[in-house]
Amino acid sequence: MFGYLTRRNFLAAAPSAGLALHSAASALASPASELPALLGGPRAKRGSFDSWPKFDLTEERALLEVLRSGHWYRSEGQVVRKFEAAFAELTGAGQVLATCNGTAALIVSLNALGVEPGDEVIVPPYTFIATVNAVLRSYALPVFVDTDAETFQMDAAKLEAAVTPATRAIVPVHLGGNVCDLDAIGAVAARHGIRIIEDACQAHLAEWKGRKVGTYGSTGCFSFQASKNLNSGEGGAVLFNDEDLHERAYAFHNNGTGLRKAAGSFGYSSTGANFRLTEFQGALLLAQMTRLKGQTRTRSENGRYLTSMLREIPGIAPAREYAGATNNAYHLYMLRYDPAAFAGLPREKFLQALNAEGVPASSGYSPLNTQEFLTRAIDSRTYQRLYPAARLKQWHEENQCPQNDKLCSQAVWFTQNMLLGSRGDMEQIAVAIRKIQAHAAAILKA
Numbered sequence: 001m002f003g004y005l006t007r008r009n010f011l012a013a014a015p016s017a018g019l020a021l022h023s024a025a026s027a028l029a030s031p032a033s034e035l036p037a038l039l040g041g042p043r044a045k046r047g048s049f050d051s052w053p054k055f056d057l058t059e060e061r062a063l064l065e066v067l068r069s070g071h072w073y074r075s076e077g078q079v080v081r082k083f084e085a086a087f088a089e090l091t092g093a094g095q096v097l098a099t100c101n102g103t104a105a106l107i108v109s110l111n112a113l114g115v116e117p118g119d120e121v122i123v124p125p126y127t128f129i130a131t132v133n134a135v136l137r138s139y140a141l142p143v144f145v146d147t148d149a150e151t152f153q154m155d156a157a158k159l160e161a162a163v164t165p166a167t168r169a170i171v172p173v174h175l176g177g178n179v180c181d182l183d184a185i186g187a188v189a190a191r192h193g194i195r196i197i198e199d200a201c202q203a204h205l206a207e208w209k210g211r212k213v214g215t216y217g218s219t220g221c222f223s224f225q226a227s228k229n230l231n232s233g234e235g236g237a238v239l240f241n242d243e244d245l246h247e248r249a250y251a252f253h254n255n256g257t258g259l260r261k262a263a264g265s266f267g268y269s270s271t272g273a274n275f276r277l278t279e280f281q282g283a284l285l286l287a288q289m290t291r292l293k294g295q296t297r298t299r300s301e302n303g304r305y306l307t308s309m310l311r312e313i314p315g316i317a318p319a320r321e322y323a324g325a326t327n328n329a330y331h332l333y334m335l336r337y338d339p340a341a342f343a344g345l346p347r348e349k350f351l352q353a354l355n356a357e358g359v360p361a362s363s364g365y366s367p368l369n370t371q372e373f374l375t376r377a378i379d380s381r382t383y384q385r386l387y388p389a390a391r392l393k394q395w396h397e398e399n400q401c402p403q404n405d406k407l408c409s410q411a412v413w414f415t416q417n418m419l420l421g422s423r424g425d426m427e428q429i430a431v432a433i434r435k436i437q438a439h440a441a442a443i444l445k446a
C-alpha cells in the first residue's frame, strides 16, 4: 500500500538514520496504488493546512491600546511612525512611508517620480491587475514585456526592446515572492536613465544577493492586504533611499502637506490625495511583524523541500529561481503543469482532483495584456488625446506576450499559508500529485 507519508513513519522506514532530502523525493516516486479521492479513495491530505491570518493576544492588546488612546489617525499618534521605523530597520530601507494599500503605494511612487500622462511605463503581464491600474491612473502608457515562463517573472532579456524615448519607469513585480533578475533589469534601467519601481507587494523579506527586495529600485512597494505574508487587512508601504523623494511622496499621500511644512500651516507643497494608513492598521502590522521572520523561514524551508520532491515528478515544473535570488518569500508556490505527463488530463481536472485530495490549488492569472478593459482604456478618448495615433497603433501591434499566454494555461498555485505547516504537509502534497498521475487515465474517463 502507498500509505500516508509522515516524516516520522518515513524516517522509521528509512534504511539509515541519516536520510537525505533526495531520498524523500525518491521514496515519493514509488507508484501510488491508493485510489485518488476523486475516484473514492482516501484524501492524501489529512486534516487541513495552516489557517490564515494568525493572531493572538499580541494583536488584541495592540488594537485595544490604540482604541483606548483615542488617537486613531497617524498625525495624532505614534504607531504608524513606529511601524515605518521598524519596517525600515527590517528591510534596510532609508525611509518608509506607510500607505492605505499596495495600489496606493504604486500610485504614490509613480507620482513622486514625476511619471505623467504621455510617459511610458514598462510592466509585466503576469501580475495582479493593480500594477497596471496604477499606471493607468497616472495616464501613462503601460508597455508589456513578456514573462520568463520558467521563473514566472518579467523576462529581462526582452526588456531593452520595449524601451522608447518616452519610457520613464520600469515596474518589475517579484511575483509570488520569487525575485526578478534585478541585475539585468538594473543594467537596462541604468543604460537608459529609467527609474525602477519595484512591485514587492507579494515579496516581503524576499532577497536578491542578500539584500531585501524593495531596496533596489528608486522605490519599493508593498501590500499588507489580507492574503499577504504581512497582513493588516488593508495596508501598504513604499521604501525609499532618498529623503527628498520620501518628502514628495509623503506630501502626495497626505493631500499635499509634507513633513517639512512650516509649523501651524497646512503648507501645501503639491497636489495629492489621502492615502494614509490608520493607527489601528499600524498596530496590527507591528504585532504581525513579530512573527514575520519566523514565518518567512518556515515558508522558505518548506518551499525548498516541496520543490525537491515535485521536481522529480514528470510533467511538474516548480518555478525556477534566478541565481541572485537568495530568499524566495513564497507568497505563492507556483508550478507549471503539463497534461502530457498525466495521460492528457486537462489542468482544470487536475485542479479538481487536487482539491478533492484536500490540497487547495488554483490556476492563477489569465493574460492581462489582452483583456478588454485594457484595450478599451488604450482606445479611450483620453489616451487618444495624450498619445500620437501612430504610437497607439504600434502599442496594439506589439502587445503580444506568447510565453505569458502559455504560462497562464499551465500554471498551478498553492497559497502561502499551506507552507506554514510541517514537512509532512509538503509530503502529502507530493503524494496527492503522484496519486493523480498514477490514475490520470481513470480520472479522465470518470
Ligand SMILES: Cc1ncc(COP(=O)(O)O)c(C=O)c1O
Residues within 6 Å of the ligand: 101, 102, 103, 104, 127, 128, 130, 131, 173, 199, 201, 202, 222, 223, 224, 225, 234, 235, 236
Ligand atoms: C503584485 C501586486 N501588486 C499590487 C497589489 C495591490 O495591493 P493592494 O491590494 O494592497 O492594493 C497586489 C495585491 O493584491 C499585488 O499582488
